[in-house]
Amino acid sequence: xxxxxxxxAGVCALTPLALSxxxxxxxxxxxxxxxxxxxNEASKVAIARDGDRTVVTMASDYQxxxxxxxxxxxxxxxxxxxxxxxxxxxxxxxxxxxTAPRLVEYFDENPxxxxxxxxxxxxxxxxxxxxxxxxxxxxxxxxGVTIEAEYEVGEYDILILxxxxxxxxxxxxxxxxxxxxxxxxETVEAYLRRGMKFFVAKVxxxxxxxxxxLRPIQVAYxxxxxxxxxxxxTVNVQGKQELFVFAMTRNGRVExxxxxxxxxxxxxxxxxxxxxxxxxxxKDMFRHQVEKENGKxxxxxxAWDMSWCDPCAADPLSPSELRxxxxxxxxxxxxxxxxxxxxxxxxxxxxxxxVFVTRLHLRYDASTFPxxxxxxxxxxxxxxxxxxxxxxxxxxDYEQCEAAGEYAxxxxxxxxxxxxxxxxxxxxxxxxxRARMREEGMSASGLGLEGGEPKPKxxxxxxxxxxxxx
Amino acid sequence: xxxxxxxxxxxxxxxxxxxxxTMRDAPVRLFSGVNSDARHWQLLALASLFFxxxxxxxxxxxxxxxxxxxxxxxxxxxxxxxxxxxxxxxKSAAITTLGVTILLRAxxxxxxxxxxxxxxxxxxxxxxxxxxxxxxxxxxxxVITLASAGAWVSPGQWGQTPIVAAFALGFAALVxxxxxxxxxxxxxxxxxxxxxxxxxxxxxxxxxxxxxQMQNGALLVFAFFMITDPRxxxxxxxxxxxxxxxxxxxxxxxxxxPHVRGGMIYALGTADDFDRPDFTGEAI
Numbered sequence: 001x002x003x004x005x006x007x008x009a010g011v012c013a014l015t016p017l018a019l020s021x022x023x024x025x026x027x028x029x030x031x032x033x034x035x036x037x038x039x040n041e042a043s044k045v046a047i048a049r050d051g052d053r054t055v056v057t058m059a060s061d062y063q064x065x066x067x068x069x070x071x072x073x074x075x076x077x078x079x080x081x082x083x084x085x086x087x088x089x090x091x092x093x094x095x096x097x098x099t100a101p102r103l104v105e106y107f108d109e110n111p112x113x114x115x116x117x118x119x120x121x122x123x124x125x126x127x128x129x130x131x132x133x134x135x136x137x138x139x140x141x142x143x144g145v146t147i148e149a150e151y152e153v154g155e156y157d158i159l160i161l162x163x164x165x166x167x168x169x170x171x172x173x174x175x176x177x178x179x180x181x182x183x184x185x186e187t188v189e190a191y192l193r194r195g196m197k198f199f200v201a202k203v204x205x206x207x208x209x210x211x212x213x214l215r216p217i218q219v220a221y222x223x224x225x226x227x228x229x230x231x232x233x234t235v236n237v238q239g240k241q242e243l244f245v246f247a248m249t250r251n252g253r254v255e256x257x258x259x260x261x262x263x264x265x266x267x268x269x270x271x272x273x274x275x276x277x278x279x280x281x282x283k284d285m286f287r288h289q290v291e292k293e294n295g296k297x298x299x300x301x302x303a304w305d306m307s308w309c310d311p312c313a314a315d316p317l318s319p320s321e322l323r324x325x326x327x328x329x330x331x332x333x334x335x336x337x338x339x340x341x342x343x344x345x346x347x348x349x350x351x352x353x354x355v356f357v358t359r360l361h362l363r364y365d366a367s368t369f370p371x372x373x374x375x376x377x378x379x380x381x382x383x384x385x386x387x388x389x390x391x392x393x394x395x396x397d398y399e400q401c402e403a404a405g406e407y408a409x410x411x412x413x414x415x416x417x418x419x420x421x422x423x424x425x426x427x428x429x430x431x432x433x434r435a436r437m438r439e440e441g442m443s444a445s446g447l448g449l450e451g452g453e454p455k456p457k458x459x460x461x462x463x464x465x466x467x468x469x470x
Numbered sequence: 471x472x473x474x475x476x477x478x479x480x481x482x483x484x485x486x487x488x489x490x491x492t493m494r495d496a497p498v499r500l501f502s503g504v505n506s507d508a509r510h511w512q513l514l515a516l517a518s519l520f521f522x523x524x525x526x527x528x529x530x531x532x533x534x535x536x537x538x539x540x541x542x543x544x545x546x547x548x549x550x551x552x553x554x555x556x557x558x559x560x561k562s563a564a565i566t567t568l569g570v571t572i573l574l575r576a577x578x579x580x581x582x583x584x585x586x587x588x589x590x591x592x593x594x595x596x597x598x599x600x601x602x603x604x605x606x607x608x609x610x611x612x613v614i615t616l617a618s619a620g621a622w623v624s625p626g627q628w629g630q631t632p633i634v635a636a637f638a639l640g641f642a643a644l645v646x647x648x649x650x651x652x653x654x655x656x657x658x659x660x661x662x663x664x665x666x667x668x669x670x671x672x673x674x675x676x677x678x679x680x681x682x683q684m685q686n687g688a689l690l691v692f693a694f695f696m697i698t699d700p701r702x703x704x705x706x707x708x709x710x711x712x713x714x715x716x717x718x719x720x721x722x723x724x725x726x727x728p729h730v731r732g733g734m735i736y737a738l739g740t741a742d743d744f745d746r747p748d749f750t751g752e753a754i
Contacts, residue, residue, distance in 0.1 A: 186674050261528070367678075
């Protein structure tokens with residue numbers, strides 16, 4: 001932590017603009033992040049892909065009884081036992097934390113002295129886990145279902161099934177206690193006609209400690225198609241599904257090709273009272289942005305070279321963590337992009353790694369996302385992060401010097417802009433935001449200016465040549 | 471930014487038709503001025519698509535891409551005209567530039583430059599019976615994206631309302647520029663849609679899926695501005711429709727089999743050798 005702080009200070013000092021109150025560049029202190037556990041039962045999928053080689057790690061925030069947990073995923077081929085694994089849930093949590101939208105804060109200096117005061121703050125807390133078990137397989141040849149493979153992996157019993165018809169498969173799955181929702185026939189049939197198999201997993205009560213969090217399941221496979229099947233998840237489900245995709249590649253950013261990918265609005269100044277409400281802000285913002293796109297967009301929340309970060313919501317993942325998440329190319333010789341970066345701009349990653357991570361977030365249902373997600377890896381290595389800025393006003397005697405008086409006047413404008421930004425990002429009512437800001441002392445009266453009345457705004461030309469007196 | 475862009479557009483109209491602003495019957499003059507060459511409508515529609523892509527998509531067309539592709543295409547056009555001793559003809563190079571800019575995304579301007587250069591260069595170099603074989607933008611994009619992971623086609627970044635507007639623009643431009651080429655565009659779209667809907671029916675997919683697949687930026691630019699290129703498509707109507715069906719079939723298969731994104735661009739590249747003999751010579 002010491003080192004991180006030091007490095008940030010170093011970068012700031014190199015940037016002359018960083019000394020002015022408006023220098024937002026890439027300094028500022030990280031205060032909070034908005035992780036996926038803000039959303040109920042969100043699914044998280046990490047995909048590591050290079051060429052056709054793909055490793056998918058699937059985790060869900062399942063909160064119910066482990067005996068009722070089941071996962072049914074269409075797959076292109078029958079994986080061997082060695083292609084399936086369970087991952088440490090902490091890996092996904094780390095990836096989530098590293099890529100999460102973040103809040104940073106700045107403190108204005110006393111305008112009368114040219115000094116900057118910085119303060120460091122703590123991080124939000126995190127949540128707990130989920131539970132467990134179930135039954136297994138027998139033959140049901142008469143239903144036209146073939147058990148292509150059967151594995152015990154960690155706490156899961158896994159079957160790879162093929163079937164002649166969806167009816168038989170669904171009947172069999174229901175008999176086995178998988179509770180396939182009504183209306184799934186068409187979707188299951190569509191996958192079967194594509195020649196796909198079904199990967200089904202249940203928790204083995206014998207091998208699962210009732211209190212432990214269910215671990216993410218990993219599958220390694222080769223396929224030309226870079227896609228994620230989501231249609232089964234939309235069958236007969238009330239409300240929207242929440243999905244986070246963390247794509248790790250060698251080349252660059254990953255985008256959806258059959259849905260519009262948009263950047264979550266970022267790098268904006270928001271009122272400082274959001275410091276303790278960042279999670280609510282992020283949820284409101286996401287909901288509002290989804291509405292603005294008519295529910296039909298995939299949001300990019302983070303796209304970054306895994307070798308560094310600035311500011312860091314969490315340290316970059318170590319090479320061993322990345323390998324566990326399926327980044328199979330680490331260790332291969334190849335260019336190390338971070339080495340070409342000027343030393344001062346390298347963040348304190350454990351070491352340079354040839355991994356570019358993209359965090360995509362979508363809220364979907366059958367009407368807004370009728371088709372499975374199709375992706376492509378692009379050559380775009382432009383870094384992007386969801387980052388929101390708090391600027392703490394300097395408080396003191398605004399009459400001690402001329403500069404302080406000037407500064408106080410700019411504050412009122414600045415707060416107004418922050419209120420407008422917050423309203424447009426989240427769809428919240430601007431009057432409520434302003435009222436809340438007044439309560440927090442972010443208003444002309446809070447500054448003790450003009451008997452509490454905001455000063456009439458000066459015209460633009462009045463600010464031009466410093467002619468303050470009219 | 472928007473203001474800047476609009477003034478750019480105004481300027482380009484002014485450059486195209488320098489006298490229009492002084493005329494009293496400006497609207498009529500403007501129309502006949504634009505209408506004097508079919509490519510003017512294409513240029514206007516493509517320029518509008520460029521701005522649409524630039525301003526509605528987070529990963530859309532960029533002015534950098536435009537500048538780079540323009541340099542490449544104009545350089546090749548200039549050199550080609552010098553070597554062949556023909557007149558320097560900027561309009562087709564500009565059309566290629568816009569096609570490349572709208573469809574191709576890249577990590578470095580050199581890729582757009584390369585696509586423009588290769589596309590127009592091939593127009594001079596690869597010829598049969600006095601006509602070029604490949605659509606220049608299509609070939610440029612295909613070569614560059616196949617050669618490097620630093621360049622790619624982003625077909626899904628338009629969003630629903632802009633894509634409808636874009637289809638309307640493309641259609642209007644084609645009607646205005648060359649009604650006789652409408653058959654190949656519509657033929658391609660109909661064949662391609664029939665394949666998508668037919669497959670969905672066979673798979674038991676809901677029809678919203680193929681309908682969703684038709685809302686694709688690459689498909690749009692391809693159907694209205696690439697496959698219609700009069701220099702690289704057959705001259706007879708039957709020939710054009712057969713050609714459109716072949717390209718549609720190949721494009722659909724490229725998407726289903728090897729899962730190629732924007733498969734039609736590669737499809738046109740390969741199918742372009744088809745039905746050559748009924749070509750008659752045309753100037754470059």
